[in-house]
Amino acid sequence: MENITNNLTYLIPEIIIIALGFIIIGIGIFTRIRNKFILPFASITGLIFTAIYITFFFDIGNIHILSTTDHNQMKDLLIYGGLLKLDSFSLLFKFIFIILGIFVILMSIDYVDKHVNHEGEFYGLIILSIAGMMIMSAANELLTAYIGLELLSFSLYILVSLGNDPEKTNESSIKYILLGGFTSALVLYGISQIYTELIKNDIVNPTFFSSIGLYVSQYESLPPLFMFGLFLLITGLGFKIAAVPFHTWAPDIYEGAPLPIAGYLATASKLAGIALILRIFSEIFEGSHSSLVIIVAILAILTMSLGNITAIAQTKYRRLIAYSGISHMGYILVGLATNTVDSYSAIILHSIGYAFSGLVIFAALICFYNQTYKENINDLSGLYKTNSFLAVSITVALLSTAGLPFFVGFISKFYLFLSAVAQDLLWLVIIALINSLISLYYYLMVIKEMYVNEPNDTQTISTTNIEKLV
Known part of the structure; x- marks a missing residue:
């Protein structure tokens, strides 16, 4: 009983988040709150409290988890029989997920007031999805x-459908539910295949990453049944991060979902998928496997190239961001193909930088859409003249996403590509650099639209203090 209580202590952040999510949903269903600020700020207060708790309990409080070793590194803490691992990796991502959730809620306030009919469900489901991400990490x-993946997915299925434009949201939500449900079934079937193969070989705890890693290390050529299960698992994770060939859902869903949720899908949701992929790969595939490198490298090339080339032809900014996000998953796969500690660190840095840059872009576009109701790229014409603050914000975020020098995107890409070169993957880095140049073209086209072209109308676009803060 004491052990269960101790384990619960380490799960307090998740418990707070889940309880907060249901409370916000309940308030939204059973009460009529006319002030648009009450629910979002109640949500943000709970999330800030959880972030502070994580910071002090697991770090400054030094409660068992920061038992330092000779190398001054955090020891892994396994709870509930090893089902969950608390280490620097999971704590970093938990903290980042909460911060991203706070930003998404902040930038949603005016949008939800104008375009969403179920305010409580909107904020509550964002909070519940954060709990799913925390479990995944x-x-x-x-x-x-x-x-964890299903808790995140079910929350997102509903969030995608919460807009007040039935034509767009109904199609998007149905498509997302059907594709998401199908890939979830594939993941579960893949897990069953992996479990069956490990049980046949008398491997203890066959669903644990460490046990699967032990099994993989015993083979030079893995059995077909195991490879099939692994393929299904990777398919599901590839769907979550929108990597080629599992990317087709992203542009349509981004276009039909409420704009803040499109931003959430493009940033926090993808970051959760990346966290889980890193956890699995680091535990299962220690060291370099030639067949794995080739497969992941091919997927990286396809994802980068298709995302960037298709983005050039887009006329709507939602679809442009969707394809840009697909291409960025290709850069993540470059680091994954490298499969070293340095490349994993670079992936984390690049993913977090991309997530925050993406939210800046979406925050500015939400402010623009709230006042113009326009979604085409050419509608941004002359934005610098109508609201220089929004134009500069989008410009900085786009240049960072493109990886230009002096921006965080450049630093993360540099370390990502450097780790690949160190593993003799120069050819892959050259292809990635070419793709970066292609992406710079369509980013600069958006910037040109905002600065060089004249505004389509003379409407002045205002910015609230909250929007400037975000």
């Missing part, structure tokens, strides 16, 4: 990871 075995 701390998962130490497949079924726990699946539970």
Whole structure:
């Protein structure tokens, strides 16, 4: 009983988040709150409290988890029989997920007031999805990871449908639910295949990442049944981060979902998928596997190239961001193909930088859309003249996303490509650099639209203090 209580202590952040999510949903359903600020600020207060708790309890409080080793590194803390792992990796991502959630809620306030009919469900489901992300980052075995993935997915299925434009949201939500449900079934079937193969070989705890890693290390050529299960698992994770060939849902869903949720899908949701992929790869594939490198490198090339080339032809900024996001998953796969500690660190840095840059872009576009109701790229014409603050914000975020020098995107890409060169993957880095140049073209086209062209109308676009803060 004491052990269960101790384990619960380490799960207090998740418990707070889940309880907060249901409370916000309940308030939204059973009460009529006319002030648009009450629910979002109640949500943000709870999230800030959780972030502070994580900071002080796991770090400054020094409660068991920061038992330092000779190398001054955090020891892994396994709870509930090893189902969850608390380490510097999971704590970093938990903190980042909460911060991203706060930003998304802040930039949603005016949009929700104008375009969403179910305010409580909107904010509550964002909070519940954060709990799913936190579980994904701390998962130490497949079924726990699946539970976190489903909590995130079910929240997003509903969030995509919450806009007040039935024509757009109904089609998007149905498509997302059907594709998401199908890939979830594939993941579960893949887990069953992996479990079956490990049980046949008398591997203890067959769903644990460490046990799967032990099994993989015993083979030069893995059995077909195991490879099939692994393929299905990777398919599901590829769908979550919108990597080619599992990317087709992203542009349509981004276009039909409420704009803040499109931003959430493009940033926080992808970051959760990346966290889980890193956890699985670092535990299962220690060291370099030639077949793995080739497969992931091919996927990286396809994802980068298709995303960037298709983005050039887009006329709507939602679809442009969707394809740009697909191409960025290609850069993540470059680091994954490298499969070293340095490349994993670079992936984390690049993913977090991309997530925050993406939210800046979406925050500015939400402010623009709230006042103009326009969604085409050429509608941004002359934005610098009508609101220089929004234009500069979008410009800085786009240049960072493109990876230009003096921006965080350049630093993260530099370390990402450097780790690949160190593993003799110069050819892959050259292809990635070419793709970066292609992406710079369509980013500069958007910037040109805002600065060089004349405004389509003379409407002045205002910016609130909250929007400037975000």
